[in-house]
Amino acid sequence: MSLAEDFARVSRFGAGEGGAVDRQAATAADGDQRRWLCERLAGAGARIVVDPIGNIFGLFTWTDGADWVMCGSHLDSQPNGGRYDGAYGVVAALNAAEELDARVRSGNLTPVRNLVVVDWTNEEGARFQPSVMGSSVHCGFLALEDALGSTDASGVTLRQALSGIGFLGNEEFTGTAVRYAEIHVEQGDRMEREELDVAAVSANWAAGKYDIRITGEQGHTGSTPMVQRRDALVGLARIVAAIDDFARHHDEQFHASATDVVTFPHSPNVVTSVAAAHIELRSAELGTVLRAEEWFEEMLSTVADAYGLEIEVVQRSARGSRAFWPEGIELTRSVAQSLGFTVGELCTIAGHDAVIVARTMPTVLIFVPSCGGHAHSPREYTLPSDLEKGLVTLTGVLAELTAGY
């Protein structure tokens, strides 16, 4: 097998039109790709462990009792998502591990640490919230029961969904992991503009994520006088426009969004009584997010007062900005340069499992370019040559990390 063959195989799970994949966490398509991964890992000689949140670990044990280097990403996708996000990282980890295992078996590599490939459950947070769920449970930042109790839009719990696809595990990965590495597509266009082959991630942006629920009152869209209306959709519109204005008038180091709108009732002639949405505020600096949060809460109460609405806000997650392991950045640079690749540094704006794991151990996060910066879209694309350059960089990094770096 090769990276290209494995990636082509994974791209068929949940495939839709125009390059799209839809294999959200714990769906049937996710079950299919998980079974494929387990067979592929077992075929490569790894022992499989599935933990109670469904994380899949493929263990390459070279020295009994030695510490572990962990490498992985996630196979789950967004709805109508792209093929590269997460899947590339899992397939690259698998291929890098296979290559290193062959070197160990042929006596060309003498590692002091073992290697474990991991597929984290529900990184995307699309069907079930919160995102980066499997890595957060593994690292002890999210209670297992809370995660398993998360429900999708149809009321199905993650516990039921994982059980349904046969991935509600009952083992734990009990090795001592001391290093983590992940490779991912950039999801922005900076590497393309700067003509970088690979990049070492130096820090992650801070983010605040919130659910809002606006309650107004049903009424007739014809006969109700305008001044008597308590229209939850009008409230939502004012909020979404205000957030967009706020972000556009900020500098480039601040992003914000409103998504995932649900309204009630659905009729052309009835004033909307309930509107819910998900709000995100992100910045390179935590202080900027916190100041935006103050503005946001004040803006919500202004809208509530102006339109006679009740607005509830629940903060779903808060993430500080954080620098990555400096020696890991240096390692990525030196490996990439020794391979003749152009290499740079950048921040990750998006969250990744590596952002979670980095809080518990030295972590390397490597990016490869995304053509046009398209992400969470069927238009995601990375050149095959860039995927290969990323793989050999990751393999070199893992060789060093398993050697004790």
Place this chain on the structure above:
Amino acid sequence: MSLAEDFARVSRFGAGEGGAVDRQAATAADGDQRRWLCERLAGAGARIVVDPIGNIFGLFTWTDGADWVMCGSHLDSQPNGGRYDGAYGVVAALNAAEELDARVRSGNLTPVRNLVVVDWTNEEGARFQPSVMGSSVHCGFLALEDALGSTDASGVTLRQALSGIGFLGNEEFTGTAVRYAEIHVEQGDRMEREELDVAAVSANWAAGKYDIRITGEQGHTGSTPMVQRRDALVGLARIVAAIDDFARHHDEQFHASATDVVTFPHSPNVVTSVAAAHIELRSAELGTVLRAEEWFEEMLSTVADAYGLEIEVVQRSARGSRAFWPEGIELTRSVAQSLGFTVGELCTIAGHDAVIVARTMPTVLIFVPSCGGHAHSPREYTLPSDLEKGLVTLTGVLAELTAGY
């Protein structure tokens, strides 16, 4: 039976919490209430005709070959709707017809016209569009095949839904109807404020109804630079806010709304690529609606250009303002005054089956008060004494109309 008993019975079909009913067109609850109505009409001596769009006619034939007076409204409701809207008019028509039939049989009334009670299919236009569907098909303003081909949010056609509840009829009402009367709750608070018992509707507002569909592009809510986003939800927010501003800064003779929002995809971390909504522009004057429509289309293209979106608009219906039959208004006044009731005149802002039928024959539309003006809401309420006053007024009006007025 009595008006109060019949109304209490109908209020149990599709009953929910807090006085709500949900018996949208051609649902199981609608099937149940239709069967009840047919039994109740047949028990009162009427012959039942169900036409191909599912309109139910209950024929009281007093003179073979005579012209007909038609009286009715609709039993279908909005989602989480109120008990009075439509149902009161059907139940009042039934009770008025029963009373007049008793007078005819006892020799106290000698009509020159027959009387037919009607339950029009899908007045609300909630589950299936357009609204006032059954009366529009009956009057020849909407093609039967177009109406039956209308689909709900799950893709079920009205033909399938009517067939499923056993009300895809194969007869036609072939009598010559020469007068139409309907009684309805006001759905506004003017009668309450002016202490009117009943009101004659003198005209209906003009209305333009539109479907918009905004197409942007999926992207990552984190990493996509703000200026590169083509967020369909931001476009929708700008449009909804602009329409609300436009209507609030207009005089009281203009109402506008956006409702029934559908977005894609549903994920906290994906920029919305598609947002659809229903827009209504209403005014007492058609010219005002047409000027608002020009403004609306210009505003849509400004939003499309500013945010890199494509916006499609389809006009779903256009209704001119129209005066009601002057002699009918006079008749309502004189009947109400002879009964000792306070009576006034007002326009209807909402559409009704009577607005459609009025284009084909002299039509009387009578209102009774709505407490607090609540409409399309579980909070709809009309005092039992007002319901009774409306019934005796309607009975008096029908006595005159069947006598040849």
